[in-house]
Amino acid sequence: PWVMTVPLIVLAFLSTVGGLVGIPYAMSSLVGAGDVNAFEHTLDPVIAKKGGHEEHSPAAVGAPETKEVKHFFAASAPAAAGAEAHEEHSPEVIFKERMLALLSVVLAGIGIGLGFLLFLKTPLRKMPLILEQKWRLDEFYNGYIVDPLTKLSREGLWKGFDLGFIDGIVNGIGHFVAELGNLARQIQVGFVRSYAAIIMLGAIAVLGYFIYYGLKLIS
DSSP: OHHHHHHHHHHHHHHHHGGGGGOOHHHHGGGTOOSOOTTTTTTGGGOOEEOTTGGGSGGGTTSOOOEEOOOGGGGGSHHHHHHHHHHHSOHHHHHHHHHHHHHHHHHHHHHHHHHHHHHSSOTTOOOOHHHHTGGGHHHHHIIIIIHHHHHIIIIIIIIIIIIIIIHHHHHHHHHHHHHHHHHHHTTOOSOHHHHHHHHHHHHHHHHHHHHHHHHHHHO
16 A cells, blocks of 8 residues: 555655765765765864864964864865875775675675575475574573573562562561450450459559559669
């Protein structure tokens, strides 16, 4: 359907042409285009740079500090682009970028060539077991990362900490209160004479306490 085809076409176009906006200097300098990497200079209009030679000159001592701001389209001017590109990009960096780009192209070409050799005559060729199992990355991930974390969460955090410690404290307090209630229930027999005897024993204990400490203070 067009609702899926049109977005795919737009994405394909941007993936093909969009990269040309950010061509690094190592590639654009091969065709003499200079520094045309628009992404690299996007923030240049809002980032001030100090003048390299003027701030150390005697005339600049005591003078207000001047800041040089490069324009976004400064790289489009051939003279300015050539001078600044040689200052900002060293030959070593350019060489490394070109070698890495060449390596990526070579690896891509090798992959395409192997694909043609393997599947040109037998499109339904059976792949090796290690490739069918996706290099066993899922097994490695599940066996050494997912399963240990799951076991730790289930056995340690859930059964050990949650059920054993947290629920143990909550349930332990509940059982303690229940047992204390059962113990207190033993003295609630429902007979008035028993309650009167308990009150009398309590009164005797209080009177005995006061008599004992009163005699102790007098003596």
